[in-house]
Amino acid sequence: MSFISTAITVFALLLLFHAGYSAYEFSHYLKHLTVNSNATLPIDIITETIVATGLFALGQVLGADKLRPVSFAKWAKGLEREGKSPFSFLERRPGYMNVTKLREEYASTKK
Protein backbone atom coordinates (compact mmCIF):
# COMPACT_ATOMS: atom_id res chain seq x y z
CA MET A 1 0.00 0.00 0.00
CA SER A 2 1.39 3.34 -1.02
CA PHE A 3 1.60 6.38 1.21
CA ILE A 4 -1.19 8.22 -0.65
CA SER A 5 -3.67 5.38 -0.33
CA THR A 6 -2.89 4.95 3.36
CA ALA A 7 -3.31 8.69 3.93
CA ILE A 8 -6.64 8.75 2.10
CA THR A 9 -7.91 5.70 3.99
CA VAL A 10 -6.93 7.11 7.39
CA PHE A 11 -8.49 10.47 6.54
CA ALA A 12 -11.69 8.76 5.36
CA LEU A 13 -11.91 6.73 8.57
CA LEU A 14 -11.44 9.87 10.67
CA LEU A 15 -14.16 11.58 8.66
CA LEU A 16 -16.48 8.62 9.11
CA PHE A 17 -15.83 8.57 12.83
CA HIS A 18 -16.50 12.28 12.98
CA ALA A 19 -19.79 11.86 11.10
CA GLY A 20 -20.84 9.09 13.44
CA TYR A 21 -19.98 11.12 16.51
CA SER A 22 -21.85 14.11 15.12
CA ALA A 23 -24.94 11.96 14.59
CA TYR A 24 -24.69 10.78 18.19
CA GLU A 25 -24.35 14.34 19.42
CA PHE A 26 -27.32 15.36 17.37
CA SER A 27 -29.56 12.65 18.85
CA HIS A 28 -28.34 13.61 22.32
CA TYR A 29 -29.20 17.21 21.64
CA LEU A 30 -32.71 16.26 20.47
CA LYS A 31 -33.34 14.28 23.64
CA HIS A 32 -32.35 17.17 25.88
CA LEU A 33 -34.19 19.93 24.12
CA THR A 34 -37.28 17.92 23.19
CA VAL A 35 -38.09 20.48 20.54
CA ASN A 36 -39.35 19.23 17.21
CA SER A 37 -38.72 15.51 17.77
CA ASN A 38 -39.45 14.81 14.10
CA ALA A 39 -36.24 16.53 13.02
CA THR A 40 -34.10 14.45 10.63
CA LEU A 41 -30.31 14.22 10.53
CA PRO A 42 -28.78 17.46 9.19
CA ILE A 43 -27.66 17.34 5.57
CA ASP A 44 -23.99 18.03 6.42
CA ILE A 45 -23.70 14.86 8.50
CA ILE A 46 -25.23 12.80 5.68
CA THR A 47 -22.89 14.39 3.14
CA GLU A 48 -19.89 13.77 5.37
CA THR A 49 -20.79 10.08 5.69
CA ILE A 50 -21.17 9.65 1.94
CA VAL A 51 -17.94 11.49 1.18
CA ALA A 52 -16.06 9.47 3.81
CA THR A 53 -17.32 6.18 2.38
CA GLY A 54 -16.34 7.25 -1.13
CA LEU A 55 -12.88 8.32 0.00
CA PHE A 56 -12.39 5.06 1.87
CA ALA A 57 -13.24 3.07 -1.25
CA LEU A 58 -10.87 5.24 -3.30
CA GLY A 59 -8.05 4.69 -0.81
CA GLN A 60 -8.54 0.94 -0.89
CA VAL A 61 -8.63 0.81 -4.70
CA LEU A 62 -5.48 2.95 -5.02
CA GLY A 63 -3.67 0.71 -2.56
CA ALA A 64 -4.67 -2.56 -4.24
CA ASP A 65 -1.99 -4.88 -5.61
CA LYS A 66 -1.21 -4.86 -9.30
CA LEU A 67 -4.20 -6.26 -11.15
CA ARG A 68 -3.78 -9.75 -12.50
CA PRO A 69 -5.27 -10.92 -15.79
CA VAL A 70 -8.71 -12.49 -15.63
CA SER A 71 -8.33 -14.35 -18.93
CA PHE A 72 -6.53 -17.67 -18.62
CA ALA A 73 -4.54 -17.13 -21.84
CA LYS A 74 -3.09 -13.81 -20.62
CA TRP A 75 -2.29 -15.23 -17.22
CA ALA A 76 -0.55 -18.22 -18.79
CA LYS A 77 1.50 -15.91 -21.00
CA GLY A 78 2.83 -14.05 -17.96
CA LEU A 79 3.74 -17.27 -16.17
CA GLU A 80 5.38 -18.67 -19.30
CA ARG A 81 7.62 -15.59 -19.56
CA GLU A 82 8.74 -15.91 -15.96
CA GLY A 83 9.35 -19.63 -16.35
CA LYS A 84 6.64 -20.45 -13.82
CA SER A 85 4.38 -22.54 -16.00
CA PRO A 86 2.15 -24.72 -13.77
CA PHE A 87 2.29 -27.47 -16.41
CA SER A 88 6.06 -27.76 -16.79
CA PHE A 89 6.08 -30.74 -14.40
CA LEU A 90 4.44 -32.80 -17.18
CA GLU A 91 7.54 -32.41 -19.30
CA ARG A 92 10.10 -32.48 -16.48
CA ARG A 93 8.46 -35.29 -14.52
CA PRO A 94 10.25 -35.06 -11.15
CA GLY A 95 8.85 -38.46 -10.07
CA TYR A 96 10.81 -40.08 -12.87
CA MET A 97 14.05 -38.13 -12.48
CA ASN A 98 17.11 -40.06 -13.60
CA VAL A 99 19.47 -39.08 -10.82
CA THR A 100 22.50 -40.99 -12.14
CA LYS A 101 22.30 -39.27 -15.52
CA LEU A 102 21.79 -35.82 -13.96
CA ARG A 103 24.85 -36.31 -11.75
CA GLU A 104 26.97 -37.45 -14.67
CA GLU A 105 25.90 -34.49 -16.78
CA TYR A 106 26.67 -32.06 -13.99
CA ALA A 107 30.03 -33.63 -13.21
CA SER A 108 31.08 -33.65 -16.88
CA THR A 109 30.30 -29.94 -17.39
CA LYS A 110 32.15 -29.03 -14.19
CA LYS A 111 35.42 -30.59 -15.30
Added chain:
Amino acid sequence: MTTIIDTLRNAHTTSSYLTLPAESLQSLYDTSYKFVTSGAAARSLHPEGLYNVFELHFFLSIITGKDSEASAILTTLTDRFGQDSHRVGVLRSIYLEATDGPVKALEFLSGRQDTELGTLKRKIVILKSSNQTSLYISELLKLVDNYPSDAESWAELASAYLEAGMYAQSIFALHEVLLLVPLAYNINALVGETSLLYASSLHAASSSHSVATEERLLEAVKFFLRSVELCEDYVRGWTGVLVATNRIAAIQKPFSDTSKYKRLYDVARKALTKIVETKDASESDLNAAQLVLKNY
Protein backbone atom coordinates in the same frame (compact mmCIF):
# COMPACT_ATOMS: atom_id res chain seq x y z
CA MET B 1 14.71 -12.34 1.62
CA THR B 2 11.36 -12.64 -0.12
CA THR B 3 13.08 -12.91 -3.51
CA ILE B 4 15.22 -15.79 -2.21
CA ILE B 5 12.14 -17.56 -0.87
CA ASP B 6 10.35 -16.90 -4.16
CA THR B 7 13.22 -18.28 -6.23
CA LEU B 8 13.50 -21.43 -4.15
CA ARG B 9 9.77 -22.02 -3.97
CA ASN B 10 9.49 -21.58 -7.73
CA ALA B 11 12.38 -23.97 -8.33
CA HIS B 12 10.64 -26.54 -6.15
CA THR B 13 7.18 -26.29 -7.71
CA THR B 14 8.39 -26.24 -11.33
CA SER B 15 11.24 -28.75 -10.71
CA SER B 16 13.47 -26.43 -12.72
CA TYR B 17 16.57 -28.14 -11.26
CA LEU B 18 15.97 -31.02 -13.67
CA THR B 19 16.67 -28.91 -16.76
CA LEU B 20 18.94 -26.09 -15.56
CA PRO B 21 22.46 -25.76 -17.00
CA ALA B 22 25.32 -26.53 -14.61
CA GLU B 23 26.15 -22.90 -13.75
CA SER B 24 22.59 -21.96 -12.78
CA LEU B 25 22.35 -25.19 -10.85
CA GLN B 26 25.51 -24.28 -8.94
CA SER B 27 24.22 -20.81 -8.07
CA LEU B 28 20.83 -22.20 -7.06
CA TYR B 29 22.60 -24.70 -4.81
CA ASP B 30 24.66 -21.91 -3.23
CA THR B 31 21.49 -19.94 -2.56
CA SER B 32 19.68 -22.86 -0.98
CA TYR B 33 22.78 -23.89 0.99
CA LYS B 34 23.11 -20.45 2.53
CA PHE B 35 19.38 -20.23 3.19
CA VAL B 36 19.07 -23.65 4.80
CA THR B 37 22.27 -23.79 6.84
CA SER B 38 22.11 -20.22 8.18
CA GLY B 39 18.82 -21.02 9.89
CA ALA B 40 17.10 -18.27 7.90
CA ALA B 41 14.83 -20.91 6.40
CA ALA B 42 13.61 -22.15 9.76
CA ARG B 43 12.95 -18.58 10.90
CA SER B 44 11.10 -17.27 7.89
CA LEU B 45 9.05 -20.19 6.55
CA HIS B 46 6.01 -22.12 7.69
CA PRO B 47 6.52 -25.87 8.07
CA GLU B 48 5.16 -26.80 4.65
CA GLY B 49 7.27 -24.29 2.76
CA LEU B 50 10.25 -25.11 4.94
CA TYR B 51 10.20 -28.84 4.19
CA ASN B 52 9.65 -28.17 0.51
CA VAL B 53 12.82 -26.07 0.54
CA PHE B 54 14.60 -28.89 2.38
CA GLU B 55 13.47 -31.32 -0.30
CA LEU B 56 14.71 -28.95 -2.99
CA HIS B 57 18.03 -28.64 -1.18
CA PHE B 58 18.30 -32.41 -1.12
CA PHE B 59 17.76 -32.64 -4.89
CA LEU B 60 20.24 -29.84 -5.57
CA SER B 61 22.86 -31.45 -3.31
CA ILE B 62 22.51 -34.87 -4.86
CA ILE B 63 22.61 -33.57 -8.45
CA THR B 64 25.64 -31.39 -7.82
CA GLY B 65 27.42 -34.29 -6.11
CA LYS B 66 27.41 -32.95 -2.53
CA ASP B 67 26.63 -36.35 -1.05
CA SER B 68 27.38 -35.51 2.59
CA GLU B 69 25.13 -32.45 2.39
CA ALA B 70 22.36 -34.58 0.84
CA SER B 71 22.79 -37.17 3.58
CA ALA B 72 22.56 -34.50 6.28
CA ILE B 73 19.34 -32.98 4.94
CA LEU B 74 17.90 -36.46 4.42
CA THR B 75 18.60 -37.25 8.08
CA THR B 76 16.82 -34.05 9.10
CA LEU B 77 13.78 -35.00 7.03
CA THR B 78 13.81 -38.59 8.30
CA ASP B 79 13.98 -37.37 11.90
CA ARG B 80 10.99 -35.17 11.30
CA PHE B 81 8.76 -37.50 9.26
CA GLY B 82 10.04 -40.98 10.10
CA GLN B 83 11.18 -43.88 7.91
CA ASP B 84 7.64 -44.75 6.86
CA SER B 85 6.93 -41.45 5.15
CA HIS B 86 6.23 -41.89 1.48
CA ARG B 87 8.22 -38.87 0.33
CA VAL B 88 11.16 -39.58 2.60
CA GLY B 89 11.25 -43.12 1.19
CA VAL B 90 11.49 -41.76 -2.33
CA LEU B 91 14.32 -39.41 -1.32
CA ARG B 92 16.16 -42.25 0.42
CA SER B 93 15.92 -44.42 -2.70
CA ILE B 94 17.24 -41.57 -4.86
CA TYR B 95 20.12 -41.14 -2.44
CA LEU B 96 20.93 -44.85 -2.52
CA GLU B 97 20.67 -44.94 -6.30
CA ALA B 98 23.13 -42.07 -6.61
CA THR B 99 25.67 -43.24 -4.05
CA ASP B 100 25.42 -47.05 -3.81
CA GLY B 101 24.03 -47.86 -7.24
CA PRO B 102 20.68 -49.09 -8.56
CA VAL B 103 20.93 -52.58 -7.02
CA LYS B 104 21.00 -51.22 -3.47
CA ALA B 105 18.19 -48.80 -4.30
CA LEU B 106 16.04 -51.60 -5.70
CA GLU B 107 16.73 -53.65 -2.56
CA PHE B 108 15.55 -50.74 -0.43
CA LEU B 109 12.47 -50.13 -2.59
CA SER B 110 11.38 -53.77 -2.45
CA GLY B 111 11.07 -53.37 1.31
CA ARG B 112 8.56 -50.52 0.91
CA GLN B 113 4.78 -50.61 0.59
CA ASP B 114 3.57 -51.54 -2.88
CA THR B 115 0.79 -48.97 -2.72
CA GLU B 116 3.10 -45.97 -2.76
CA LEU B 117 3.00 -44.35 -6.18
CA GLY B 118 6.37 -42.65 -5.74
CA THR B 119 8.02 -45.95 -4.82
CA LEU B 120 6.55 -47.66 -7.88
CA LYS B 121 7.85 -44.83 -10.08
CA ARG B 122 11.37 -45.14 -8.66
CA LYS B 123 11.36 -48.90 -9.31
CA ILE B 124 10.47 -48.24 -12.94
CA VAL B 125 13.07 -45.51 -13.39
CA ILE B 126 15.80 -47.91 -12.31
CA LEU B 127 14.70 -50.16 -15.17
CA LYS B 128 15.04 -47.25 -17.57
CA SER B 129 18.69 -46.70 -16.77
CA SER B 130 19.36 -50.34 -17.71
CA ASN B 131 18.24 -49.49 -21.27
CA GLN B 132 15.47 -52.06 -21.58
CA THR B 133 12.97 -49.92 -23.46
CA SER B 134 10.29 -52.56 -24.06
CA LEU B 135 10.38 -53.67 -20.43
CA TYR B 136 10.27 -50.03 -19.36
CA ILE B 137 7.17 -49.39 -21.46
CA SER B 138 5.37 -52.53 -20.26
CA GLU B 139 6.05 -51.61 -16.63
CA LEU B 140 4.73 -48.10 -17.25
CA LEU B 141 1.63 -49.58 -18.88
CA LYS B 142 1.03 -51.68 -15.77
CA LEU B 143 1.39 -48.57 -13.65
CA VAL B 144 -1.10 -46.46 -15.63
CA ASP B 145 -3.48 -49.42 -15.53
CA ASN B 146 -3.43 -49.23 -11.74
CA TYR B 147 -3.21 -45.44 -11.48
CA PRO B 148 -4.99 -44.08 -14.56
CA SER B 149 -5.39 -40.62 -13.03
CA ASP B 150 -1.66 -39.92 -12.71
CA ALA B 151 -0.88 -37.47 -15.51
CA GLU B 152 2.87 -37.60 -14.87
CA SER B 153 2.99 -41.34 -15.62
CA TRP B 154 1.02 -40.91 -18.84
CA ALA B 155 3.44 -38.17 -19.89
CA GLU B 156 6.41 -40.40 -19.08
CA LEU B 157 4.82 -43.20 -21.11
CA ALA B 158 4.39 -40.79 -24.03
CA SER B 159 8.04 -39.85 -23.89
CA ALA B 160 9.11 -43.52 -23.72
CA TYR B 161 6.99 -44.30 -26.79
CA LEU B 162 8.44 -41.26 -28.56
CA GLU B 163 11.98 -42.44 -27.91
CA ALA B 164 11.03 -45.83 -29.31
CA GLY B 165 9.63 -44.13 -32.43
CA MET B 166 6.07 -45.30 -31.72
CA TYR B 167 4.36 -42.04 -32.55
CA ALA B 168 0.72 -43.18 -32.62
CA GLN B 169 1.03 -44.68 -29.14
CA SER B 170 2.85 -41.61 -27.88
CA ILE B 171 0.06 -39.35 -29.13
CA PHE B 172 -2.52 -41.60 -27.47
CA ALA B 173 -0.73 -41.28 -24.12
CA LEU B 174 -0.57 -37.50 -24.54
CA HIS B 175 -4.32 -37.45 -25.20
CA GLU B 176 -4.73 -39.21 -21.85
CA VAL B 177 -2.65 -36.48 -20.21
CA LEU B 178 -4.92 -33.86 -21.79
CA LEU B 179 -8.00 -35.62 -20.43
CA LEU B 180 -6.55 -35.20 -16.94
CA VAL B 181 -5.01 -31.74 -17.43
CA PRO B 182 -7.03 -30.15 -20.23
CA LEU B 183 -5.44 -26.70 -19.90
CA ALA B 184 -1.84 -27.91 -20.30
CA TYR B 185 -0.90 -25.82 -23.33
CA ASN B 186 2.61 -27.28 -23.42
CA ILE B 187 1.15 -30.78 -23.83
CA ASN B 188 -1.09 -29.51 -26.63
CA ALA B 189 2.01 -28.20 -28.38
CA LEU B 190 3.75 -31.51 -27.71
CA VAL B 191 0.90 -33.41 -29.40
CA GLY B 192 1.40 -31.12 -32.39
CA GLU B 193 5.14 -31.74 -32.46
CA THR B 194 4.68 -35.50 -32.16
CA SER B 195 2.11 -35.41 -34.98
CA LEU B 196 4.65 -33.60 -37.16
CA LEU B 197 7.24 -36.29 -36.47
CA TYR B 198 4.62 -38.95 -37.16
CA ALA B 199 3.78 -37.31 -40.49
CA SER B 200 7.47 -37.25 -41.43
CA SER B 201 7.90 -40.94 -40.61
CA LEU B 202 4.77 -41.85 -42.60
CA HIS B 203 5.97 -39.76 -45.50
CA ALA B 204 9.38 -41.43 -45.43
CA ALA B 205 7.79 -44.88 -45.35
CA SER B 206 5.48 -44.38 -48.36
CA SER B 207 7.47 -42.27 -50.82
CA SER B 208 4.31 -40.58 -52.17
CA HIS B 209 1.88 -38.33 -50.32
CA SER B 210 -0.84 -40.24 -48.47
CA VAL B 211 -4.11 -39.47 -46.70
CA ALA B 212 -2.58 -40.56 -43.39
CA THR B 213 0.28 -38.08 -43.69
CA GLU B 214 -2.08 -35.26 -44.49
CA GLU B 215 -4.35 -36.13 -41.58
CA ARG B 216 -1.41 -36.01 -39.18
CA LEU B 217 -0.40 -32.58 -40.45
CA LEU B 218 -3.94 -31.22 -40.10
CA GLU B 219 -4.14 -32.63 -36.60
CA ALA B 220 -0.80 -31.04 -35.72
CA VAL B 221 -2.18 -27.62 -36.73
CA LYS B 222 -5.27 -28.22 -34.62
CA PHE B 223 -3.27 -28.90 -31.47
CA PHE B 224 -0.79 -26.08 -32.04
CA LEU B 225 -3.73 -23.71 -32.42
CA ARG B 226 -5.24 -25.01 -29.20
CA SER B 227 -1.97 -24.27 -27.40
CA VAL B 228 -1.89 -20.64 -28.58
CA GLU B 229 -5.53 -20.32 -27.64
CA LEU B 230 -4.69 -21.40 -24.09
CA CYS B 231 -1.50 -19.34 -23.79
CA GLU B 232 -1.34 -16.01 -25.57
CA ASP B 233 1.73 -15.40 -27.75
CA TYR B 234 3.02 -18.91 -27.02
CA VAL B 235 6.12 -19.07 -29.22
CA ARG B 236 6.25 -22.86 -29.24
CA GLY B 237 2.65 -22.99 -30.48
CA TRP B 238 3.01 -20.33 -33.17
CA THR B 239 6.26 -21.79 -34.53
CA GLY B 240 4.46 -25.13 -34.70
CA VAL B 241 1.56 -23.60 -36.63
CA LEU B 242 4.04 -22.01 -39.03
CA VAL B 243 5.98 -25.21 -39.67
CA ALA B 244 2.88 -27.39 -40.03
CA THR B 245 1.02 -25.01 -42.37
CA ASN B 246 4.21 -24.57 -44.38
CA ARG B 247 4.35 -28.32 -44.90
CA ILE B 248 0.66 -28.47 -45.80
CA ALA B 249 1.20 -25.73 -48.39
CA ALA B 250 3.98 -27.80 -49.96
CA ILE B 251 1.62 -30.72 -50.69
CA GLN B 252 1.11 -31.07 -54.44
CA LYS B 253 -2.33 -32.69 -54.56
CA PRO B 254 -4.03 -32.37 -51.17
CA PHE B 255 -6.92 -34.71 -50.39
CA SER B 256 -8.85 -32.05 -48.49
CA ASP B 257 -9.40 -28.34 -48.92
CA THR B 258 -6.23 -26.69 -47.64
CA SER B 259 -6.94 -23.09 -48.63
CA LYS B 260 -7.57 -21.94 -45.06
CA TYR B 261 -4.16 -23.25 -44.00
CA LYS B 262 -2.50 -20.73 -46.31
CA ARG B 263 -4.25 -18.00 -44.39
CA LEU B 264 -3.22 -19.62 -41.10
CA TYR B 265 0.37 -19.56 -42.29
CA ASP B 266 0.14 -15.78 -42.75
CA VAL B 267 -1.47 -15.37 -39.35
CA ALA B 268 1.28 -17.38 -37.66
CA ARG B 269 4.01 -15.47 -39.49
CA LYS B 270 2.45 -12.18 -38.42
CA ALA B 271 2.11 -13.27 -34.81
CA LEU B 272 5.73 -14.45 -34.62
CA THR B 273 7.06 -11.34 -36.34
CA LYS B 274 5.18 -9.21 -33.83
CA ILE B 275 6.57 -11.22 -30.90
CA VAL B 276 10.12 -10.87 -32.25
CA GLU B 277 9.74 -7.15 -32.94
CA THR B 278 8.33 -6.33 -29.52
CA LYS B 279 10.70 -8.82 -27.81
CA ASP B 280 7.66 -10.15 -26.00
CA ALA B 281 9.10 -13.51 -24.89
CA SER B 282 12.02 -15.08 -23.08
CA GLU B 283 15.39 -14.96 -24.83
CA SER B 284 15.54 -18.60 -25.87
CA ASP B 285 11.99 -18.34 -27.24
CA LEU B 286 12.94 -15.26 -29.27
CA ASN B 287 15.93 -17.07 -30.76
CA ALA B 288 13.74 -20.04 -31.68
CA ALA B 289 11.14 -17.74 -33.25
CA GLN B 290 13.78 -15.99 -35.36
CA LEU B 291 15.23 -19.28 -36.52
CA VAL B 292 11.84 -20.65 -37.56
CA LEU B 293 10.87 -17.38 -39.30
CA LYS B 294 14.07 -17.58 -41.34
CA ASN B 295 13.70 -21.21 -42.36
CA TYR B 296 9.96 -21.59 -43.03
